Amino acid sequence: MKEFYAIDFGTSNSLLAHIDASGVSKLIPMDHDGDVMLKSLIFTPTLREWYFGKHAIEMREENDGEGRFFRSIKKFLAESNFKGTEVHGQMMPIEKLVSTFLKHMKKQADKATGKDIKNVVLGRPARYSLDDEKDKLAEQRMMAAAKLAGFDEILFCPEPLAAGLSIAKSETEELVMIADFGGGTSDFTILKVHNRNYSTDDVMGMSGVFLAGDALDGRMMKEFISPHFGSRIEYRIPFNDGLLKFPKKLMNILCSPAHISVLRERETWDFLKEIQTYSVNEEYKRQLSQLFILVEEQLAYPIYREIEKTKIDLSSTPVGHFQFLHPGIKIHEDISEGDYKESISEVVAKIKDSMLESFTQNDLEPKDIQRVYITGGTGQSPYIQEMLRNVFGANKISGGEVFQSVISGLAEFAKLQQL
């Protein structure tokens, strides 16, 4: 068997395993502190300097935010109108941006193995996009990024299938729903689990949706935090009687962890300045001043990090305390579990709908599922778990490895393909 790497390139976290010629797989430390999990973050203060994972966060702080910082870049793969972004005066296509990250992973791995391994199995969400064209585009871009990173034999495996392959084989055949709730996507596979080798016939259904941890963070921003940045302001343009509100399009950008840096664009900036002038009271003007500081000092990441922390606290405590203090910005917001639950109910309902779609590809029903296997960071949310209990019954729910199911299953997949 050839040696290869398996890469789980996640919206929030990425991992790499080395599978040697005898099929033994081992995770390789990816971050500069020796952590096997690499946060999917990039920071570049100058064209020659690139930092990844926790190192990116540290260097961003050391450089006072001067430079470009990227998060959730996986999300852009399926956006056909996102051709690239300007980095240090040069246009950088999305493939190139993703390749810097994959190249870093390959370099760390090659250093550890002492080899230049060019075979890779890459995970991919069940759907990058519901639109077939965009889904295809995302995979092509990922393929191009892997080539630029130095790989030449590249194989894709759906992430929920990989999560399924990672679970223990079962002596008696059982139908398992594998539900992977990550940062960017929620992915589902109905898999026939047994103790023989797997074939495609064992995959009974698969579905996925671009709603997961980032979307929950976006909901918290929208309901509880964005009003501190002027999202509920009203303004009146001279010689025009009507009261106007904060534009919906800008609201969507503010509430998307992946897109918020777009607010820096000149046109948007000028527009915001204008609505501040015409805001109908001083409190609204103050809120917009907080927004300017957020944009100018590139505070989107630290603010979303605080949102994420509050969200994770709400997985185990009845009240989440959001606090953000920075010169010119002062926000305290206590969020009760009841209010939080209500704010995310629509997202959770859409995730459920996507999961139920996996039953439209067969004549199965939720009652036929014998076990539900939850994985991924967002799977730790009690609200997601409650939704699963309601659909399948509490006794069927089992948890597994939160962050490493996909990577260990990718290694299994590659072995099955005799790569």
Ligand SMILES: Nc1ncnc2c1ncn2[C@@H]1O[C@H](COP(=O)(O)OP(=O)(O)OP(=O)(O)O)[C@@H](O)[C@H]1O
């Ligand atoms: N205790 C928790 N409660 C709720 N959410 C959590 C918890 N711990 C982590 N998360 C969320 O889990 C997400 C990251 O999960 P994971 O590492 O599985 O995603 P990923 O693999 O990077 O993303 P994807 O598979 O969608 O590309 C983040 O959105 C994070 O906020």
Ligand SMILES: [Mg+2]
């Ligand atoms: Mg994942």
